[in-house]
Amino acid sequence: MAGKPNRLTQLCYATPALAAAIPTIPAYILLPSLYGDTLGLGLTLTGMLFFVIRLIDMFTDPLVGYLSDHTKTRKPWVIAGAVLAGIGIWFLFNPPAAPSGFYLFGWASLLFIGWTMFQVPYLAWGAELSGDYDQRGNISALREGTGLVGILLAGAVPVVAGINAPLAQTSLLGNVTLVVGVLGVLILALFVPDMLRNKKGVQGDNLKSALTAGAGRKGQKPEKSPSRFDQVRAGLAGLWQNRLFVRLLCAWLINGLANGLPAVCFPLFVRYGLDLSPADQNILILLYFAVAVIAMPVWVMLGGRFGRPVIWCWAMVAAIVAFVFVPVLGQGDFIGFAVICAVTGAALGADLALPPAIQADVDDWDHYRFGASRTGLLFALWNMTNKLALALAAGVAFPVLGAVGLNTGGVMAQSGTAEANQWALGVLVVIYAIVPVVLKIMAVAMMWRFPLGRRHQLALRRRLDRRMS
Template sequence: MTTTHTPRPTTTALPRSTRWGYGGGEWANGVMWTAFTTLFLYFTTDVVGASAAFGATIMMIGTVWNTALQPYVGVRSDRLRSRHGRRLPFLLAAAAPYALTSWLLFTDFGLTGVARTLYYTVVVLAWFTSLTLFYVPYGALGAELSTDYRERTTLAGVRTVFSQLGALVGAVAPLLLAGLLTGPLGSDRAGWSAAAAICAVTASAGILLTWATAQGRQLAVEPAAVRLRDSLAMLRSRTIRLLLGALTFGWAPLSVTGAVAIYYAIHIMGYSQNAASLVMLTWFLCGLAWLPLVQLSCHRIGKTRTYVLFTAAWAVIQCLFLLPNRGDQLLFWALIATSSAGSMAVAVTGWSLLADATDVEELRTGERREGALYGLAAFAQTAAAALVVWLAGLALTAAGYHGGTQPATTARDTIRILMSLGTAIWLIPGILCALRLRLTRGRHHAIRQALDARTTGTPLLPETEANLLRGL
């Protein structure tokens, strides 16, 4: 175990400007990540004119690139030595490239064949690179702003608010703006490109907000001597394996829902493209309404139990999407309003537990390795999202969906199954992982006391620390 210990952070409440400013990075991710996962597949089929398999494969290529990139960026941020801290330089460097590549994702220059494939491959690789350069250090920054158990839950709640607001904009604004701008600009392609430009600039501003408000608020932590293989070695920890499993299978259904909801609203419920955007608007607004209950549940029964309770209910609700048809408005909107609660629980509990897990790793290794841990978590999240969307795209193509307003019965049945059982099934392994987690509030408090004892020069006996880590 490393004997060099990092200075302990303050546990006092953060200034309101820092707490709310921290949400800017999640806003930036929420806007464009949601636009990408929710609308890129639809954009490639109904605007670009490519197959669903083409769009899904492009998304998968970006995720494969992230396989190495996200853990690497996390490790590099842990090792960075800068007067602005370990995380903030990454945010500043990524802001402009993120805006540019986000715009290019939804810009169709009329290319065909190999040229079109090369264009979207290069753009998606560049976009994932800029996304990772800010999002992994951004996630790690949250654990460096406070070590207090409740303050971290509050930060996770703020982050979730901005995530929902960003996701709302990312899912709704491109559709609405593209519809409004298509006429004046003369084509669907031009309308979508202009809409993407507006969303990209708005999203990137969130990165700069976090960068500005977190200045001087991070912990005074020495760069960690962590390597990429040390990052992968974290997977030996039972807690981290289970936590990554809960996050991976908790985010997967959100990605399926986001990618398929627009098809479901249009082809199952019979809504127009503009009306379909209202479905996503309602879903994200209802998510915000559920947030106070999720946070209250975390404080009352704990983060792990909250995850299990809300995701189990979410799985049941998603299965009920097998039932609505055109005209079943009450049932459909009731399902939309209630299904968003589960995603709120995954976000709040997942991000908060990740911050707590960094303390477990510090007790184990003597170093704060937030970047390495959040690199693994970001990879798990994006890998799951791309995999399930890729499978959904392949399923739509196999069912004969090629865009248009009148898909075949087989395609409509596939959309219905993807929205219901194809979403709920991913939640089961996530619930099983959460049920086995042992990082409780009391366990975390004891670990924090052990870390504080180290910095005061009165560390606990090795066998006592070993007991704290047993089962984690």
Template sequence: MPQSLPARTLILFGLVNLPLSMLMSPAAAILPNFYIEHTAVTLGMMATVTLVSRLFDGITDPVIGVLSDRLGSRKPLMLIGALVCALSVWQLFRPAPEAGLGYLLRWYLLLVLGWTLVEIPHSAMAAELSRDYQQRNRISMWRQILGFAGGVLFMASPMLLGQGRAFTPQVMAALAAFVALALPLTLVVMCWRVPEPRVHGQHRIRPGDMLQVFRTLPWLRHFLLTQVLFGLATGAVSALFVIYASQYLGLGDSIARIALPFSLAMALSMPLWLQLLRRVEKHRLWAVSAPGVMAVLLVIINIEPGPGALMPMTLAMILFGSMLGLASLVLPSMLGDLVDADLAHNGRDRAGILFAFQALVIKLNQGVGGAIGLSIPAWFGFSAEGALTDSAVTGLKLAFAGWPCLLLVPVMVLAWRYPLDRKTHAQLGATMAAQQTPES
């Protein structure tokens, strides 16, 4: 039985994710409206920046994954990325009133680059801190919990700074200062106190490995297909949550009262899932959670609009948040197991490449899943400016529950049949141990 990693080590490692998590999803939710209100940027300019940044990700994510694997140490890229993030967030969150498309595009792309330089090597290093099937769940749990804490802190910052609920220029400047200081500081502490594992005897990583890995590691295709379907489903729900709750249920003034318990449920459910994962396979628990998500969505679309909808909607989103907490816990852990499979079968530690593909899938899912989710109500005549027709309500419910449930059915089957279980992973461990044993 491998020695358990101390909680202190896991906290120091995962603490990097607290400021890092404040730079992507929360910022993506707030920055568009902030720039439209306080600068010369228009909605069309924001759409252009979003499109260009996704194309930029498609190039930089795999390249950074290869660099992370080739360098032999993952820490230098993270330190460079932290400095890039510090500079770009200081500029991006503190724009002048006359700032336009060029300013936003320049600093946003630099922020995306810095974030990727930290995120991909940090995720890869998380997979390498322990080769144990169960220990990897603990590493993932601490990293994700601290990341959720960063997201909650970001969203609560206006209230903490006495600005009510508004993300004013003062709030954004304070967030910029916090991230610009906290990210380099937590990374320096991590580099100092958390030893970086060394992988022995691996072949040199080359750019061709970006495509070769799909041929030499077939389980990766199974994993990514399952994650794509799951991400498209949850991406649609995330994109429509505020619209559904405010436009149909009439809870526009209570969004924060629903969103905070939802975020807390994602984080607080993880220790409970971790205990269950001691007895249940990761992929089997994820498979069983799919019908749980479907049941929650079907309950939500049967909630009657009005003030009485607040409590059942809050409870339903707490359950939904706990299911997303499970996915956030097991997906990095399952991909870490694939890193071991690649090392055992192919003699290559391509953790950076594997987590680069996962990062790209997550970003694309957020965009594509959200776009599909938003387009379905539009096909049924939904418009936020007019009264809701019966057809528009039908479109909202199909997009919020019907389309995601349709995607979750194959997720359930694919996740249940995922071949890399605890027993198979133990066999991989024996193979790696034999490869690293010096010949007599």
């Protein structure tokens, strides 16, 4: 079992999350509309390119998770991934005046593949730092809270600097990311112990034992050692037999799509749906993430007392209530939308802090039930599911909005009738708010009465400790 890291070690572990989070606003919110709308690449082409990029990136997650589980340390993966992501950020956030689809595809692919190589081992590393229920929740919250501070910094820099042009914003934030990232990764590599090398019974050894069970019995021939492909297939089969994992993963996918649709459509909704300025957009983004940072420790405290699954459900309910009021907003309704951003931002704090901690608890159950340590693979599938949700968000929303009248270059179809423009705005509202409400209701239904709360996880850890002692 992993030891209990002190507070300084936890802070050192969380430090890289600051740099990793700074490009979140550009990558998930600004870049799709920047390339598709401002730079003239087209909403349909941009949406499809991001969809394909995400699909390719998605399938690298289980590979990285499996390979990082079978190395003595996760540090090389984290460092190499950070380097590749940094190169991708530099070129993607500093595009030429008229970028081609190949330019977007190439550098975005490099960014997201590097991001995978960093993020999957990084998340698994955090889950392995401690097996204590409360401390594990604190580590997850500290990492995600540090990430939210990075996102908050990304939202504050353009406001403080008075930079409203999307291209100038992305360039500035990309440069800040590179500087902060070098420092954060160095701190992680030098001062945080890697628990993987101390774990007993890594995945490969456990799977080999399971697959070769019965070999050497009287009257039987010894079986051949299983191939790497057989080990991966056995590992995946075991994960899908874990019903708690499948249930949580489905809820995570649906809620991720519910969050991804408003994220990719946010600049378009602010510009066309509300007719607000870029400066207003920057303030709303800053408000959204500032409230998430403030609310996160409250969600963690409530989750530790009443159970993380039920508190996550109530946070999603709060977001549902807020989104219901989006269709009644009018042009220029900054205050009304600011209230909605504040409530959904608070819910975001729960979305970021609670599900990864629930996932770490499910990892304990997987280890206990199937006798294999598959933390990296499990978190890879977790990350893979999140990317699928984001891929679907961009791949569905942008082509639909392009088809109904949101034209390249930032203007709605001038030749269309008023009715056609109202139709386009109506579709934008449906995608931005109504569809997420339906999806979040589904996610709440899946997670309600989730049977792995605080009491169950503590009992599970005691049994694991006895088994490994």
